[in-house]
Structure formats: C-alpha cells, structure tokens
Amino acid sequence: MTRNAIGIDIGGTKIRAARIAADGAILEVITEATDRSAAGCLALCLSLTARLRDGGTVAIGAGVPGQVDFARQVVLSGGYVDLSTLPFAQRLASETGLPVVIDNDANMALVGETRIGAARGRGNAVLLTIGTGIGGAILEGGRILRGKGAAGQLGHLPVVPEGRRCVCGRRGCVETESSGTAFATHLAEAGLPAATRAEDLLERADRDPVARAVLVAWAAPLRRAIESLVTSVAPDLVLVGGGAGPVALRALGLVPAERSWFDAPVAGAALGDDAGVIGAALASLPAGRRVVLVNGVPASGKSGVAALIAKRTGWPLLALDTLKNPFLLEFAPVDRPTNRRYGRAAYQAIFDTIAQHPPETTFVVDAWFGFQPPEVLAGFLEVAGVAHVTEVWCHARPEVVGARYGARVATRPAGHPGLDYVPELVRLAEAAKPLGIGAVVEVDTETPVDAEALLQKVLAAAR
Numbered sequence: 001m002t003r004n005a006i007g008i009d010i011g012g013t014k015i016r017a018a019r020i021a022a023d024g025a026i027l028e029v030i031t032e033a034t035d036r037s038a039a040g041c042l043a044l045c046l047s048l049t050a051r052l053r054d055g056g057t058v059a060i061g062a063g064v065p066g067q068v069d070f071a072r073q074v075v076l077s078g079g080y081v082d083l084s085t086l087p088f089a090q091r092l093a094s095e096t097g098l099p100v101v102i103d104n105d106a107n108m109a110l111v112g113e114t115r116i117g118a119a120r121g122r123g124n125a126v127l128l129t130i131g132t133g134i135g136g137a138i139l140e141g142g143r144i145l146r147g148k149g150a151a152g153q154l155g156h157l158p159v160v161p162e163g164r165r166c167v168c169g170r171r172g173c174v175e176t177e178s179s180g181t182a183f184a185t186h187l188a189e190a191g192l193p194a195a196t197r198a199e200d201l202l203e204r205a206d207r208d209p210v211a212r213a214v215l216v217a218w219a220a221p222l223r224r225a226i227e228s229l230v231t232s233v234a235p236d237l238v239l240v241g242g243g244a245g246p247v248a249l250r251a252l253g254l255v256p257a258e259r260s261w262f263d264a265p266v267a268g269a270a271l272g273d274d275a276g277v278i279g280a281a282l283a284s285l286p287a288g289r290r291v292v293l294v295n296g297v298p299a300s301g302k303s304g305v306a307a308l309i310a311k312r313t314g315w316p317l318l319a320l321d322t323l324k325n326p327f328l329l330e331f332a333p334v335d336r337p338t339n340r341r342y343g344r345a346a347y348q349a350i351f352d353t354i355a356q357h358p359p360e361t362t363f364v365v366d367a368w369f370g371f372q373p374p375e376v377l378a379g380f381l382e383v384a385g386v387a388h389v390t391e392v393w394c395h396a397r398p399e400v401v402g403a404r405y406g407a408r409v410a411t412r413p414a415g416h417p418g419l420d421y422v423p424e425l426v427r428l429a430e431a432a433k434p435l436g437i438g439a440v441v442e443v444d445t446e447t448p449v450d451a452e453a454l455l456q457k458v459l460a461a462a463r
Helices: 038-052 088-096 105-116 174-178 180-189 198-204 209-233 245-252 272-284 302-313 320-330 336-355 374-383 398-411 419-431 451-462
Strands: 004-010 014-021 026-033 057-064 100-104 125-130 134-140 237-241 266-268 289-295 317-319 362-366 386-395 439-444
Touching: 004 038, 004 105, 004 272, 014 038, 014 272, 026 038, 026 272, 038 057, 038 088, 057 088, 057 105, 057 272, 088 100, 100 105, 100 272, 105 125, 105 134, 105 237, 105 272, 125 209, 125 245, 134 174, 134 209, 174 180, 174 209, 180 209, 198 209, 198 245, 209 237, 209 245, 237 245, 245 266, 289 302, 289 336, 302 317, 302 362, 302 386, 302 451, 317 320, 317 336, 320 336, 320 362, 336 362, 336 374, 374 386, 386 451, 398 419, 439 451
Parallel strands: 004 057, 057 100, 125 237, 237 266, 289 362, 289 386, 317 362, 386 439
Antiparallel strands: 004 014, 014 026, 125 134
C-alpha cells in the first residue's frame, strides 16, 4: 500500500483535506465548509482524517490560520478560525494515533510550492495567498523563515495609513484591503451588487471607470505589500496563490510596479487550492536529510559545479577543502600523510554537521569521495540520517585534469601534493567512476555548464 500522509488546509470558508503520496501526488481529496468554532473545526478535521486514511497513512499535517509556534507545535493566535483556545496538534495526534505536524497555512502552501510547484529549485521565495484573508510565507536559504517563532504573517503588513481596522489590532493591513473579504467591501462601497465577480470587472475595466476603480482599490494595497517584501527580503520570486490568487494576479496588472532598484518577478502559484494540503502532508512525512554529493577526482571541476548548485538552490554547501585548508595553514608545514589525516577528519566533520540540522534539510557536499572506502561514506550517511542521495559526477579527460592540477599547484596551501602528483592523478582520472549509490547526474566540465539544465536534472533526481 502506498505510503502517504493526510494534509489538511483550514481556510476561512472551507477545509480541504487530502491523502497525499510521498511524491506529492493527490490520492483522494475532500472539501467541507469550515466550522469556525475551535471545537467544531477539530471535530471536522478528525472526521475528514477518518474518511481519508488507509493502511499506508503514517502522519497528518495541518495548515492552520494565524500564528503558530512551530517549535512547540502550538497555535498562538487565529483570525477567521481561532484554534489557539485548545491544544489542536496534541488533540489531533492523541485521537488519531498518528504523528501530527502543524504550521501556518501559508507556510504549508509554500512547502508544497517549493517541493513540487512554482518555487521548486528556488532558495528564496515569498508566497502571498489570497482568500478569505491573506496569508504569507517566506523561504530564506531553502528554509521557511520563522524569526523568533512565527514570522511570515504577511497579511498583516500595514499598507494603508488609517485604513480599515484589522483583527490583529492594527489598521490598513493588506488583508483588510486586498483579500477576498476586502473585495466584497470595495464592491459595497462602489454600490455594486455583492454577487459581482472580479473576473466580470476585469472584462470591462478598460471601458467602465467604476469597475476599474474597484479593481485598483483592491489591487493597489497588494502591490504595495509586494514591493515592500521585495525590498526587505530580496527573493528570487514572489508567488501569488490561494483561491483568489489568479484573479488578484490579473488585477495587479492594472497597478504596474514602479521602476526601482529593487525587483523580483511576480508569478502565480502552480498548485492552486492543492498547495496547502500537499505542503502539509509532505511536511508531516518522516523524511531523512538529503545530500547532493558533487563528486570527481581533484581538478575535475567539481567545486565550481557545487557552488553553482548551492547558489541556485539555497542549499548549504559543505566542501572538504574548505574545512581542511585552515588546518594545513595553521600547522604548516604538513606532509602528505598528515594532509590525508586532516582530510579524513574533515570528511567526518561534514557529516557530523549534517546530522545537527533538521531532517528536511538538503546539503551540497563537495569532495572527491573516492579517497575513502565506500563503506566509510555509507556509515557516515547512516549516522547523519541521510535518506536520499543524488550524485553529481564531474569529469574531464585525464590529460585535462592533470593540466588543471598543475596550473593551480602554486595557489594551494602547503600539504597538498605538488607537481609530482600529476601522473598519479592522470591514472586516477582514467579509472575513476561514480559511486552509484543514488541517482547520478553527469557533468562534462570541459564544456560550459548549462546552469538551468543542470539544476533541473539535480532537482528531478533529488525528488
């Protein structure tokens, strides 16, 4: 039976729950009207879980509105549905017998977009979800930004001085001006029927001043929020999602961004209403750490490839030479046997460091892994809790590798082998091959590396 988790997305008007496979595929989904009382909402979540779970279900993830202390798994505050009055995660776990992970609903949606959606392969992204309210989440260096516990409440960015009163206590939050609820308010103030859709207004905005004015009043605060976020966070991209996300994105076209030093593309989220349930489920599934092993003999070009992958993804980079070289400099002169001892110590330090990080973390590791027996690496991977390995195999013709090494000898710290090592390295390059313990992505470093093509291959292999 397919290993899966239940993902629950609690919105202001509806609760969406789904059984999700480990690769993000939706196996079954149910949507119900939200019960806005805390006890009623919990009861509905329990009912949905009972209807969806099967023999392969191993966990539950829930995206909840409001502030969540993720470390303590406690809801701190709520907006349209306030679950801070009961131990929601604890009750859900105790009454289902399954491990439970909760987080802010927008954080869960961004997890979904990061794993299999529009932010896949991006290390830094912002998501705004437009629905009954406005949720938000920030990805920084490949991880959800949490601050002291509950960062990312982007719907409560104040954008209209002396604007409407918000449930958070402030005035003029983007949620009070640009959410689905706010759109209804703008309609009423313009004297338009409550059933008027934003899509209808967009169709006639070029010839109907009232329609255009309503859309601009709705979208302009959202534009200001996005521009503030681009300035303060410098993301790779800003995603607009949620039930009203597609139409809000179209309305933003009526309020163009001003030319500025600060810029980032604004795009629609890819997963639509499914982002929250997919992200919640994937966040709850027990997952080991992931590593991308950038492998190759010395001078094979692996360090440049590793740096490229780390820069494009935001995944932390650990390089054997980066750890080893300070010791070569501090304890110079160092002979080759001592150099190898430092290398073995740096090798262990890399995986000891990986073991200290959260289980969802992905690392890029730059090393020539053939300098130690493969069983040593296997032991390190096991101790570090690594569940998924992708190998990027960097190679060039042996004579090219030898020439590269010879050209850089003078720049290497004392303790690295000198020019007399070149013949040995050439022979090594002739016989070297990938480890073969995970998916392998090959890179010929004699030709310019197509960064986008490489990234897509690595991301596909790392899924």
